[in-house]
Amino acid sequence: MGLFDFEDGKEGYYGEFGGSFLPEILTSTVNELRDCFYDCKDDPSFWNEFVELMHNYSGRPTPVTHLKNLSEKLGGAQIFAKREDLNHTGSHKVNNVMGQGLLCKRLGKTRVIAETGAGQHGFATATMSARMGFDCTIYMGAVDVARQRPNVFWMENLGATVVAVEDGQKTLKDAINECLRDWVTNMSTTHYALGTACGPHPFPEIVSYFQRIIGVEARDQFKALTGKLPDKVFACVGGGSNAMGLFQGFIEDDGVELVASEAGGSGPGLGQHAARLAYDDATIGVAQGYKTYFIQNDDGNMQDTHSVAAGLDYVGVSPILAHLKKTGRVRFEAATDKEVSETLRLVMSTEGLIPALESTHGFVAACREAATMDKSQSVLVNMSGRGDKDIFTVADALIDEHWKQFIRNKADEYDA
């Protein structure tokens, strides 16, 4: 039975995780969205329309690249990367967003709202809204606005309103709460384009459905390149959308191990990281409309998370991935901030690739394990996005004096 063939009375559940826990006022809106999505899913021309759009607008299919130098340097398995960084707007987020844009049109809605952490989902949503003619409001935690200014700049210039959320931890989870508050008010005109495989049913399914394009392409490409399947497939996990996208391509292949890499921050211990499944600090709970593992205290209140990567800095995790961990199909690892800056340097210098800080978490786990594997083996890692947006954070992490001087000069220029 497939992941999305729900048992009677368990619609939206993946094992014990998922469900829909929303204020009653949203029931009819969410039902309308679900019905529209299932109609589209049953209509083969819809998937084709989506794929064609992604080919024309976002440069798909994105290639799979053999990272020869990196593989040689580590001396183990051959490492390949699925190049989601080459999408328009620079990450896999656009796959889900363009798909939801098509849904939004079918729903007859004129306004789109979205939360964003790293700003990649917000950037993609602003782009889609400009292209498809929707009004667009992006909610973003004030902390993330401060650390991802380049994306905020582009969102605003693409015509979106960016609202800095000052509540709570001022990060991704608080932006989601603010979207829910907007949605309970404006649902008749507004579609909520949730950006990851989390939230209430049907969002985890919708987002996974569109992101599946990554895995569908990658499996064929990998086979064409190497004549076989990878031994292991790696992806970073914030909410879980790029991981679900890639993993779905290989989930039926029992010989392919699926490995998820979470934000280890400064290591284990509540408040130090955002590793919900790789470390032992999270417990099962219900928040933001769904049931999964959350980083929370005994009273059920969410606790601070930490990661150098804004897009992974989140208290919950996809209910689908929580289930796949429980069944043993997906293994969870964590990458610390320190490992991430080391691996980023390594990938840049050996391959000339600049993965996003989020994506680099996948590379950390892939490099760690590839080094211990045989040269005849191979691994595939999802390069979910490109790192340009992280220039401020990376420059800080790498303590780049020239960059600092440039910023000082710029500031002087503005002051003058």
Add this chain to the structure above:
Amino acid sequence: MSTTLEKYVREKLEKKEILLMTHVICGYPSFEDNYKELKIMAEAGVDLVELQFPFSEPSADGPLFVKANQISLENGTTVDQCFDFLEKISKEFPFKTMMMGYYNTAYKLGEEKYIERLKAAGAFGFILPDLPIEEAGPLHTFAEENDQAPIMLMTPTNTQERLNSIGSNAEGLVYAVARKGVTGKKTAMDDEVGEFLLRCREATDLPLGVGFGLSCKDDLDYLKGKADIAIIGTAALRAWEEGQEEGLRTFFKNLTA
């Protein structure tokens, strides 16, 4: 078999055209201030009180309540303290009390234990706005065994069919949400609200409370004959924020004049 809460409301309604239900967020600004607020509410003749247990993700609340949830938690408010306070006020004051909050509080405690603790603290019901009927089965069974009324929300966007299902899952009283949106904004009491309340009436025989955006005597007057309970939330907290005890006393004096 009807719950104690329902019987209490019906008895009160024999003497009063419309009952008053109010809302207090535990630990905001402080438990001492909560106590002062509740004392004023008791003196003003409030019949029912929902005591909100603060939660870190209050996604159905508007700005003032969001801030209250957050500050209360920052001040260190725990679920244990909320139950203790619930017990204290249930004993001391004549109004009946209910827990209000988000489902995770009940889930983390364990549904059975949650209901037992409500009962032990002297509450007669609970409102969990993020727990839809599809997910509420086991909790409602424990609730029924312990005379705790699961108070369900009916909203203007619901179909009649959905309102009917909510009605058949509700006990004690039904909470009709007067408009779309989060708590805190003023609602215009007009024909739209009136028609919605007629649809709610069709879906349930339970006493009908109306909340979200009620703030003045005119709102109460409008609801007389259309609903049984007026639910005052943000407006009372705002009165407290602006004028402390005197402000709140004046607010209720004007409300019930």
